[in-house]
Amino acid sequence: MAAADRELQYMSGFHNDFQTEALPGALPIGRNSPQRAPYGLYPEQLSGTAFTAPRAANRRSWLYRTQPSVVQAEYRRSGTAGLQLPNCDEPPDPNPMRWDPLPIPQAPIDFIAGLLTYCVNGDIATQAGCGIHLYACNQDMTDTFFYDADGELLIVPQLGELLVHTEMGRLALAPGEIAVIPRGVKFQVRLAPGTKTARGYVCENFGTLLQLPERGPIGANGLASARDFLTPIAAYEQRMGDFTLLAKFQGHLWACTLDHSPLDVVAWHGNYAPYKYPLTRFNVINTVSFDHPDPSIFTVLSSPSATPGTANLDFVIFPPRWLVAEDTFRPPYFHRNVMSEFMGLVHGAYDAKAEGFQPGGASLHNCLTPHGPDAKAFKTATQTPLQPVYLSDTLAFMFESRYPYRVTAQALNASFRQHDYVQVWQDLAPQFDPPPG
Known part of the structure; x- marks a missing residue:
């Protein structure tokens, strides 16, 4: 396990029901939504599937935060040069295509602004298909946060190390590793110490949540093992100020203002959370x-x-x-x-x-x-x-x-x-x- 992983106290598993708290006693025991939560925190459930999804497929987590997510201003349309709508005007093209590496940016640009959409398929409204983006960035997201209401994000770094700060904890991410940020989870991306520029790939999955494939005749061992998937523990921040929350919703980018950091979850439990996996x-x-x-x-x-x-x-x-x-x-x-x-x-x-x-x-x-x-x-x-x-x-x-x-x-x-x-x-x-x- 890397030094960064030890420092962040990762827990092993894949879609297990985790429980984690950044302060002793912050996680209620026996009641998800008590009349008075510990430390005066607000209970909030984040559902990644329908309430009535079968138990084996049901994904949800309970978050205990300093302020609920409803404390935010009205959304207004926003946009960046790189992110594209799912139903782009170009028809499907049968020609094979290849691209050189995405150029390294010269002007300051963060992870979200540095996304460039290459292709899309399926349909966001019916939750089918995916979008593929590449990113190149050289600047931290400091006062800007993002969540994707359209799909979960599979991040594949190629150059440079990232620190992904999410509502539910932090992920250190380097080339040779992948991370998945669930649909709806708020996060920001910063460059790890010593990294000047980062580049990589993002697949935005509109469909059924990613899962381990069945092994079939391979049997009990081989391919990826559940024990090697890593999920962060709670790590909250209490920052007041002028912040922007970006949301991707039905292919469009929206923005609202906040007077506090949305990364204020002090404790959480459930099976809907960010995770990473070392491909080695x-x-x-x-x-x-x-x-x-x-x-x-x-x-x-x-x-x-x-x-x-x-x-x-x-x-x-x-x-x-x-x-x-x-x-x-x-x-x-x-x-x-x-x-x-x-x-x-x-x-x-x-x-x-x-x-x-x-x-x-x-x-x-x-x-x-x-x-x-x-x-x-x-x-x-x-x-x-x-x-x-x-x-x-x-x-x-x-x-x-x-x-x-x-x-x-x-x-x-x-x-x-x-x-x-x-x-x-x-x-x-x-x-x-x-x-x-």
Whole structure:
């Protein structure tokens, strides 16, 4: 466990019913909403699912705070240059696309203002699909806070360390880790000491809450383990002043003023809370004989849809791992998939791309768009003698969805989009060596 994690006193688990207090006796025992809460605190429930959701799927937490959330001014429309509406005007595009890394900002900009929406799918109003954003920031959110009423936020840092201050505690977040901020939870993002600039990816999940995928025939062990997910304890602040609370609601950004910090939760209990996960804890499952397993074996978290086995959103990683298969084309093969795939790279190289796919960059292959290794990667993979190989310097990931992605105009027209991406396959010459006669 990292030093920052020890300092923040994380608790292990995944969607367990936690209880935590920043002051002794702040958490009521036996009554969620007593007539008089300890220390004069206000009880407030935050529900992430319907009240009547089945017990196994029900997500809610009770917060005990110095002032209830209703103490705020009227919301008014706001906006930033980067965040886009879910139903962007651009039609779904079947062309494969790739982008260089999101440029590092020169002017001061914080996490929310530094978000740039690349693509969206589904529909916020019916709680289906997701949005994908990249962020690049160099400034703390000090007097500004944010919550997302449209979906939960899966944050994947690529450069620089973040300190995510939430209503329910603090998360220290570095490249190689992920964090999930539940829908509706208020938070702000600051740069960790020593970090000047931060960059990474955010997937905004409109659908069913992310959960651990079923292991099926894999059995009880492998993939991500519940014990490695970390949830913060209560850590409140009492600050008075002029603050702004931003809210994303039905694709629009709204703002209201506050005279106090909303991070004033002194105690809480429940199973609806922010969490983080170190990707190094993922137990990779792979072949030890022949053939190339489907990428679903690398699924960390999944948002199911109404169709069994067809995800609203899968978060899949390609971490360091051994390749030992014999007589097998080892990189991801050429394929056409009914799922749509948005990929990013945290560090190192991706084994299906010889060049052009850089850390901080991204690629998109919509449903049934053909894709696979570039010409150089194909040649290397088919001509290299097969020996056990350890891929040591790599961490790629994929946001995979059943819904086609619509790319925003700002991503389509970005100066850092690789408009010649399709050229990486043009040197794949015809190959056919039939027997004579």
